[in-house]
Amino acid sequence: MSIDEIISRLSTYIEGEIPSDAITAAKENWAKFLPHISQxxxxxxxxxxxxxxxxxxxxxxxxxxxxxxxxxxxxxxLLKLCDRDDSYDSSLNTLFGDVLTELVASFxxxxxxxxQAELITFMLSEQAGFxxxxxxxxxxxxxxxxxxxxxxxxxxxxxxxxxxxxxEDNHTMLAAIAGLCIDHQIAEYKTEFQALFAQNKLDLDxxxxxxxxxxxxxxxxxxxxxxxxxxxxxDTAEELSTWAGYQKEETPKxxxxxxxxxxxxxxxNDPCSCGSGKKYKKCCMA
Numbered sequence: 001m002s003i004d005e006i007i008s009r010l011s012t013y014i015e016g017e018i019p020s021d022a023i024t025a026a027k028e029n030w031a032k033f034l035p036h037i038s039q040x041x042x043x044x045x046x047x048x049x050x051x052x053x054x055x056x057x058x059x060x061x062x063x064x065x066x067x068x069x070x071x072x073x074x075x076x077x078l079l080k081l082c083d084r085d086d087s088y089d090s091s092l093n094t095l096f097g098d099v100l101t102e103l104v105a106s107f108x109x110x111x112x113x114x115x116q117a118e119l120i121t122f123m124l125s126e127q128a129g130f131x132x133x134x135x136x137x138x139x140x141x142x143x144x145x146x147x148x149x150x151x152x153x154x155x156x157x158x159x160x161x162x163x164x165x166x167x168e169d170n171h172t173m174l175a176a177i178a179g180l181c182i183d184h185q186i187a188e189y190k191t192e193f194q195a196l197f198a199q200n201k202l203d204l205d206x207x208x209x210x211x212x213x214x215x216x217x218x219x220x221x222x223x224x225x226x227x228x229x230x231x232x233x234x235d236t237a238e239e240l241s242t243w244a245g246y247q248k249e250e251t252p253k254x255x256x257x258x259x260x261x262x263x264x265x266x267x268x269n270d271p272c273s274c275g276s277g278k279k280y281k282k283c284c285m286a
Contacts, residue, residue: 001025003032010061011054018246019061020237026065034071037062045080048091056095064236067107075111079122082108086129093131100131103239105138106231112139114148120157124164134176141180142230155188162192166201175206182211190215 001009001022006029009022026033040059044051051059063081066074086092086100096104112119122128122136140157143149158177165173178193180186196202197212240246 003029003036006033007036007058011058013057013245015245018237018240023061023065023237026061027069030069033065037066038074038077041074041077041081044091044095045077048084051091051095060095060099061236063107064239067103067110068234068236070110070113070233072111072113075108075113075115076118078107078111079118082132082135083122083125083128084132085127086131090129092129100135103231104132105135105142105229106234108135109139109142109230110233112143114143116140116143116149119143123157123161130170130172130176133173137173137176137180138230141184144184145230151186155186158186158189162189162196166196169201171201171203172206174201175203178202179207179211182207182215185216187216 006022006025009019010026012019037059040051040055040062043055044059063078065071066078082092082104084090084092086096093100108119119136119140123133123140125133128136140149140154144151144154158181161177162174165177174193174196178196181189181193193202194212194215197207197209202212
């Protein structure tokens with residue numbers, strides 16, 4: 001395939017079809033293909049409202065491929081692309097959709113290649129939204145999991161983040177930090193987070209009372225890699241094969257009311273019923 005043909009195929013969404021041939025061709029012609037990703041990324045950064053639908057499609061594939069190819073040179077460019085509003089009707093949400101909560105943390109972790117300063121600075125961004133900051137936070141904790149960051153360094157960062165987000169009245173970020181501390185068995189600020197919970201300063205959509213009250217001691221950890229939430233690497237076509245939009249349409253099985261009523265309620269910390277292997281709170285609940 002020519003570069004133009006690759007771009008055309010990756011720019012066109014066809015329901016139920018993964019453009020495997022174009023994905024393979026892009027990787028085989030990576031040196032020639034990469035500048036086209038850079039061009040559309042910069043176009044989005046300069047004016048996020050100017051992309052066409054085809055360019056949105058292409059850019060999403062481009063970011064996937066940057067992570068698959070471990071194109072570390074584009075780490076800072078990806079951070080610039082993400083440093084903006086990510087609410088439901090935002091351009092960033094139009095670009096990423098569910099990828100914001102499912103894969104952006106992995107993209108950032110992979111492209112960071114052990115770099116920490118840029119992620120740490122991003123956490124204090126005034127324009128970045130919650131979902132992106134949460135992804136950056138998860139990437140930082142993943143660096144800790146991978147022994148790329150010392151525990152004391154992470155504890156020192158948490159000491160900065162707590163008053164910063166408390167001053168902003170950002171209860172969602174405070175809850176996200178508390179949840180990751182619990183998951184990673186970091187107890188240094190247990191008292192502070194329990195006090196914040198008592199003051200109704202933790203968003204209960206992201207952490208619940210039982211998690212705060214039962215904060216340690218632990219018998220196991222749900223660290224980023226162990227839980228499957230952060231990927232060291234992944235295959236774009238394989239990842240897309242799990243997406244409903246790229247699966248062949250099948251006649252849905254009707255569930256009888258009595259069968260549905262008998263289904264157990266999924267808890268926040270239970271494995272997600274979608275089969276991803278992640279906790280419910282980090283998957284379909286997010």
